[in-house]
Amino acid sequence: MPDELLSRSFTIHGRDFERAGEASTEIKSLLKELEIDPAVIRRTVVIAFEAEMNVVMYADEGTVTFVLTDEDIGVEIADRGPGIPDLDLALQEGWSTATDEMREMGFGFGMGLPNIRRNSDEFSVKSRVGEGTVVSSRISLDGAP
Amino acid sequence: MKISEVVNKTGLEALTSWDDEELTGVYISDMVSDIITGATGCGLLLTLQTHKSLIAAANLVDVGAVVFARDKRPAADVVELAEKAGIALFSTPVDTWSYAAKLFELGMR
Numbered sequence A: 001m002p003d004e005l006l007s008r009s010f011t012i013h014g015r016d017f018e019r020a021g022e023a024s025t026e027i028k029s030l031l032k033e034l035e036i037d038p039a040v041i042r043r044t045v046v047i048a049f050e051a052e053m054n055v056v057m058y059a060d061e062g063t064v065t066f067v068l069t070d071e072d073i074g075v076e077i078a079d080r081g082p083g084i085p086d087l088d089l090a091l092q093e094g095w096s097t098a099t100d101e102m103r104e105m106g107f108g109f110g111m112g113l114p115n116i117r118r119n120s121d122e123f124s125v126k127s128r129v130g131e132g133t134v135v136s137s138r139i140s141l142d143g144a145p
Numbered sequence B: 001m002k003i004s005e006v007v008n009k010t011g012l013e014a015l016t017s018w019d020d021e022e023l024t025g026v027y028i029s030d031m032v033s034d035i036i037t038g039a040t041g042c043g044l045l046l047t048l049q050t051h052k053s054l055i056a057a058a059n060l061v062d063v064g065a066v067v068f069a070r071d072k073r074p075a076a077d078v079v080e081l082a083e084k085a086g087i088a089l090f091s092t093p094v095d096t097w098s099y100a101a102k103l104f105e106l107g108m109r
């Protein structure tokens, strides 16, 4: 079993664009302080930010749990919200239900979930319609995805 | 290229305080998912987006300076957030393409 070095959790509020990105920013600061490899930080940041923005845009409330061990980084984002009816579709590049308003802000590119998957060494997404969604990622500390 | 050289030679208006750091490249995008994966650390980000999540994304990828084209200006609380995060914000009256051309003429690549 890898040794757990650090764990933190953050609350994300749905539709709160004012505070969107705060959890990811905190995670990045922690990793930077610990002098984690910049490439690993970058991948973690993409995962945390895209998942955080999905909670802000589509869900009611979520929790990001961040765990650092001596081998890897785990990021889990669990939300209470509408859930995703068709996961295969949601994972397709360019597929998005973002509103016009969100698109004007530069969201709704349909690249969030694909980018989370691409930057993870292990990735899973589970969802129940009417209940919520859980996105889990693991990023290994030693090298390529 | 130093931020000061870019500011002086392309006529930027500073919206925050800034340190004269070296800019290593340029990224142009208005899509947040594209910025978070594509923008490079220490580079100049040229964009039309002025909201808080844009600043959060720019900060996450360690962008060196953000330039808003077409005289776009973020709200006061967004400027404050950038100031706290240490991200330099600038505004140019010209459109994205015209500003990109200025950077290219200056020798930015």
Ligand SMILES: Nc1ncnc2c1ncn2[C@@H]1O[C@H](COP(=O)(O)OP(=O)(O)O)[C@@H](O)[C@H]1O
Binding pocket: A050, A054, A055, A057, A058, A059, A079, A081, A082, A083, A084, A090, A091, A095, A096, A097, A098, A107, A108, A109, A110, A111, A112, A113, A114, A133
């Ligand atoms: N946490 C979530 N809760 C409900 N729906 C979600 C969630 N995350 C993603 N989705 C759905 O999956 C789609 C694709 O998500 P994503 O790949 O991040 O692209 P985008 O956010 O640009 O639309 C979203 O448009 C939305 O319909």
Ligand SMILES: [Mg+2]
Binding pocket: A050, A053, A054, A108, A111, A112, A113
């Ligand atoms: Mg998304």
